[in-house]
Amino acid sequence: MSATETWGIGAPLKRKEDDPLLRGRGTYVDNIDLPGTVVMVVVRSPYAHARITSIDTSAAKAAEGVVAVYTGADLRDDWKAAMPCAWPVTEDMKNPEHFPLAVSEVNYQGDGVAVVLADTRAHAVDAAELVDVDYEVLDAIVDVAAAAEDGATLVHEELGTNVSYVWPLESGTFDESADVIVKHTYIQPPLIPNAIEPRGVVARPEPGGDVTLWSATQIPHILRLLTAATLGMSETKLRVIAPDVGGGFGSKLDVYAEELLAVAIARRLGTPVKWIEERSENALATIHGRDFVTTLELAATKDGKITSLRANVIASMGAYLQLVTPGIPLLGAWIYAGPYEIPNYSVTFTGVFTNTTPTDAYRGAGRPEATYVLERTMDLLAKELGMDRVELRRKNFITEFPATIASGLTIDSGDHHASLDRLLEHLGLEELEAEQQARRDRGDTKQIGIGFSTYNEMCGLAPSRILGAIRYAAGGWETATIRCLPTGTFQVVTGTSPHGQGHETAWSQIVADQLGCDPSEVEVLHGDTSISPYGLDTYGSRSLPVGGAALWSAGEKIIEKAREIVAHQLEVAADDLEYEAGTFTVKGSPDKEMTVKGAAWAAFAAHNLPDGMEPNLEATATYDPPNFSWPGGAHAAVVEVDTGTGDARLIRYVAIDDVGTVVNPLIVDGQVHGGITQGIATALYEEAIYDEDGNLANGTMAMYLVPSAAELPSYELDRTETKATDHPFGAKGVGETGTIAAAPAVINAVIDALSHLGVTDIQMPATPERVWRAIEEAQQ
Amino acid sequence: MIPASFDYEVAESVEHALALLGADPDAKVLAGGHSLVPALKLRVSRPSKLVDIGRLSDLAYVRDAGSQLAIGALTRHAAVQGDPLLQEHCPIVSSTAGKVGDPQVRHRGTIGGSLAHGDPASDLPAVILALDAELVIVGAGGERTVAAADFFTGVFQTAVGPGELLTEIRIPKLGDATGWSYLKYHRRAQDWATVGVAAIVHRDNGTATSASVALTNMGGTTLRAASVEAAVAAGSSPAEAAAHAAEGAEPASDTAASAEFRAHLARVLTERALMEALA
Incomplete structure (x- = not known):
């Protein structure tokens, strides 16, 4: 094994991040204790929809340790703009103006109405109970499909409708006279993202009106820009730091009320302000994901060639539009056909307000919702055609790449047959089917089912021109700087903002591979707007596809400058130098060589550089991706269903993913593990349950069922590797693949386990009660 | 997740605990804390005072008491689970203690705390009730023994009154002709029972x-599934008897x-538990 195989691109290097984090030496926002800090607690509405008739803060203000109490009205003039939404998806999109604290009306349970600032958290919590708010309770609307109908209770009376926007994408004409048409409606309930670290904020006022803001965020750069804009500050007055951040899954890709409140109040009080979200507060106050009702139709020839697809998506926005709320459903708009070649394509999205926590990005963001309805419907179509479900998928796979798909984008690369072949090698389908048949023949209480999901997704957000065309406010490029230090070490500054993904390790491996050093010689800085180049942060599986490419481009600039330095020092022509893994050699004179590290010293000393060359070996590159990133793969779930209790449990899960070049297989496996687990959770366990008045009924970890290791089997993971042609070293995104693929595989497996009983549909999550009812109904 | 403010006292003896409880009708007993502390943190329980009996180590025991076994109220679930006397003479108790919560809960939570909390979703109450156990309660007026059938009086309510303390649980020894089973359905390993069934069957x-x-x-x-019991006594099969499980x-x-x-x-x-108890 050569040196680079042990630590370069592709090496299973243990994460640099883990040692301090596992020893409890990370620095999360709650670890930041500044002298004189006052603690903020938000008073939240217990009602989903109500008018605020009065707020009496006098008792709270008089309570022990209280520094200040503010209502929405008190702070209204602090906001120079409403809470930002960066993705007005249509020209006429309806966006109700809202502020960090409600002023006259609350629109979901948990909407903030006042804040208490006190010397300790205990005093702040006690005083928050003394804020006396009178509400006039209004009718609430929770169900997204009902909210979309005419005459529904309105969330925002002033809009005259609950519909925020209608966004269609159409190519070709649906074949109404096809041999076979299947149509089904699917409910995908709201989910609570549950990052292991809830949100948290510390804002410190600095001399001259500046503020330093620490936040458990995925997006320090975007947060700085939009916080400054909302408060009417110069962007230069605000420094945002994302310290160690304990997960996000998209829920920290937002500009939240508490971030704005902390900055505004720190400026008012002249003291640091700290707010740490409680776990059950997180269930209400941090965005939810999903909440879709989708009708999907597929038309096919009788021999199984799919000719048309039509999707009608009703997507809940929740009560307000957060940072990218309206755009989330659209992130799936181009991939409702998944890995299949379907010439006629029509999708329509209706964004609808409900009296629930605002929705926004949650792992996969629009693409799990698309993949779920497609892969469920593929099984329905196979059944309707009397065709094997695996064969139906094979028959419709896209096989020629690059492939321009009906939705208008071009997939650069992929090999779906290879992934599916590998999956079947691992799965042992014949044995499983024999076991299934034996259990059916015996009439066993516990039946097994096998479910498939072959998927293709688009991530790596994103080509800036395309973002512009779909009305997103910003671009999708990323930036990286490499500084070659005189000691032969490398400092990398990235505009991405890791919150658990392991960028410090992966970025070190890329630099080590490209510039010839050990990963331990690379320092990776991130997450601080005062030190990093302007970046666009971490979400949408973009960091390696875009940020990693920017880093690679910076490395290429380093090599080119180093080549000139080396040529000058060795007194040869630059064209006579060959470069490999950090070392330049002279063609035909292999004893003459010089490393990038050597060039770095020469550039630092600057005693003998080519005429006119700037000293110092440092490069910054900004990379705007030419295309999205297109990972894909094939997953299979094997479930055991207890037909007595209705309990459905995973017994095997096999995943073959194709994410192109793998920088670190340990990190990739970790991403796939977590992603699959969240997909399984969606299928079997998790659902934010609201009652008809809009009360969140399961907002604690005792009742919101995040599965644990005890409920899950060890996953069987493997990969095929089809390099991305639109990426400098062939990598594709991996952060969301598991979540996108897993849920339909699991539900298809549950239905397969019960198909002999006549069960054809189960709504997710497939709770024991839903399984039981499905069996009961099928038996009638 | 910060409790409302409360006073805290450490009981040095049962008598001291009773004196502290008797002096404050809004005081709550703190034993293992695994039901009470979460309720405090959510502020759904707001006692004026916690009387910590966690150091009354003489309330942690399992003793042979002739035809019965006596379990001290402060015996932790893990100790109940591992106790050889219980495993020999009344294994439904030790086995069910091993199914409570998760390992952390079982190493802090106590049998007396679980029973006195009166949570209808807890596992041990059904076992205690099926066994016709006796519960010893002490108060200012002395000691009294309450039958399990009279102990659980409502949601989070038991026969333990203000100023009283549950000190001991007495359960019968089961003979070789007695089968048993405790089955519960719960979604995740650490979840409360959606439903549980304790069955003691004489074979x-x-x-x-x-x-x-x-x-x-x-x-x-x-609660007792009286119709199931009657059906079994009348010779019904487990499946026939279990059909009556939800009656009443x-x-x-x-x-x-x-x-x-x-x-x-x-x-x-119920059908599965009866089958298991018969096996």
């Missing part, structure tokens, strides 16, 4: 001659299950 040649069956989370308290029960509907599904689960689990 003769592989058939049941009589049974005691108690249900978890099928109403405001654990009024289970709650919540996010884990509807009342209708709980009734179904009670029937399924």
Whole structure:
């Protein structure tokens, strides 16, 4: 094994991040204790929809340790703009103006109405109970499909409708006279993202009106820009730091009320302000994901060639539009056909307000919702055609790449047959089917089912021109700087903002591979707007596809400058130098060589550089991706269903993913593990349950069922590797693949386990009660 | 997750605990804390004072008391689970203690705390009820013994009154002719029972001659499935008897299950528990 195989691109290097984090030496926002800090607690509405008739803060203000109490009205003039939404998806999109604290009306349970600032958290919590708010309770609307109908209770009376926007994408004409048409409606309930670290904020006022803001965020750069804009500050007055951040899954890709409140109040009080979200507060106050009702139709020839697809998506926005709320459903708009070649394509999205926590990005963001309805419907179509479900998928796979798909984008690369072949090698389908048949023949209480999901997704957000065309406010490029230090070490500054993904390790491996050093010689800085180049942060599986490419481009600039330095020092022509893994050699004179590290010293000393060359070996590159990133793969779930209790449990899960070049297989496996687990959770366990008045009924970890290791089997993971042609070293995104693929595989497996009983549909999550009812109904 | 403010006192003896409790009707007993502390943190429980009995180590024991076994109220679930006397003479208790919560809960939570908390979703009340156990309560007026059938009086309510302390649980020794089972359905390993069934079956040649069956989370308290017991006594098969499992029960509907599904689960689990107890 050569040196680079042990630590370069592709090496299973243990994460640099883990040692301090596992020893409890990370620095999360709650670890930041500044002298004189006052603690903020938000008073939240217990009602989903109500008018605020009065707020009496006098008792709270008089309570022990209280520094200040503010209502929405008190702070209204602090906001120079409403809470930002960066993705007005249509020209006429309806966006109700809202502020960090409600002023006259609350629109979901948990909407903030006042804040208490006190010397300790205990005093702040006690005083928050003394804020006396009178509400006039209004009718609430929770169900997204009902909210979309005419005459529904309105969330925002002033809009005259609950519909925020209608966004269609159409190519070709649906074949109404096809041999076979299947149509089904699917409910995908709201989910609570549950990052292991809830949100948290510390804002410190600095001399001259500046503020330093620490936040458990995925997006320090975007947060700085939009916080400054909302408060009417110069962007230069605000420094945002994302310290160690304990997960996000998209829920920290937002500009939240508490971030704005902390900055505004720190400026008012002249003291640091700290707010740490409680776990059950997180269930209400941090965005939810999903909440879709989708009708999907597929038309096919009788021999199984799919000719048309039509999707009608009703997507809940929740009560307000957060940072990218309206755009989330659209992130799936181009991939409702998944890995299949379907010439006629029509999708329509209706964004609808409900009296629930605002929705926004949650792992996969629009693409799990698309993949779920497609892969469920593929099984329905196979059944309707009397065709094997695996064969139906094979028959419709896209096989020629690059492939321009009906939705208008071009997939650069992929090999779906290879992934599916590998999956079947691992799965042992014949044995499983024999076991299934034996259990059916015996009439066993516990039946097994096998479910498939072959998927293709688009991530790596994103080509800036395309973002512009779909009305997103910003671009999708990323930036990286490499500084070659005189000691032969490398400092990398990235505009991405890791919150658990392991960028410090992966970025070190890329630099080590490209510039010839050990990963331990690379320092990776991130997450601080005062030190990093302007970046666009971490979400949408973009960091390696875009940020990693920017880093690679910076490395290429380093090599080119180093080549000139080396040529000058060795007194040869630059064209006579060959470069490999950090070392330049002279063609035909292999004893003459010089490393990038050597060039770095020469550039630092600057005693003998080519005429006119700037000293110092440092490069910054900004990379705007030419295309999205297109990972894909094939997953299979094997479930055991207890037909007595209705309990459905995973017994095997096999995943073959194709994410192109793998920088670190340990990190990739970790991403796939977590992603699959969240997909399984969606299928079997998790659902934010609201009652008809809009009360969140399961907002604690005792009742919101995040599965644990005890409920899950060890996953069987493997990969095929089809390099991305639109990426400098062939990598594709991996952060969301598991979540996108897993849920339909699991539900298809549950239905397969019960198909002999006549069960054809189960709504997710497939709770024991839903399984039981499905069996009961099928038996009638 | 910060409790409302409360006073805290460490009891040095049972008598001291009773004096502290008697002096403050809004005081609560703190034993293992694994039910009370979460309720405090959510501010759904707001006692004026906590009387910590956690150091009364003489309340942690399992003793042979002739035809009965006596379990000190402060015996932790893990100790109950591992106790050789219980494993030999009344294994349904040790086995069920091993199914409570998760390992952390079992190493802090106590049998007395679990019973006195009166949570209809807890596992041990059904076992105690099916066993016709006796519970020893002490107060200012001295000691009294309450039958399990009279102990659970409502949701989070028991026969332990203000100023009183549950000190001991007395359970019968089961003979070789007695089969047992405690089955519960719960979604995740650490979840409360959606429904649970405790069955004690007296066997003769592989058939049941009589049974005691108690249900978890099928109403405001654990309750006996009297119709099932009558059916078994009348010679019904487990399947026939189990069909009566939900008769008279009024289970709650919540996010884990509807009342209708709980009734179904009670029937399924009762049949399985009777079969297991007979095996």
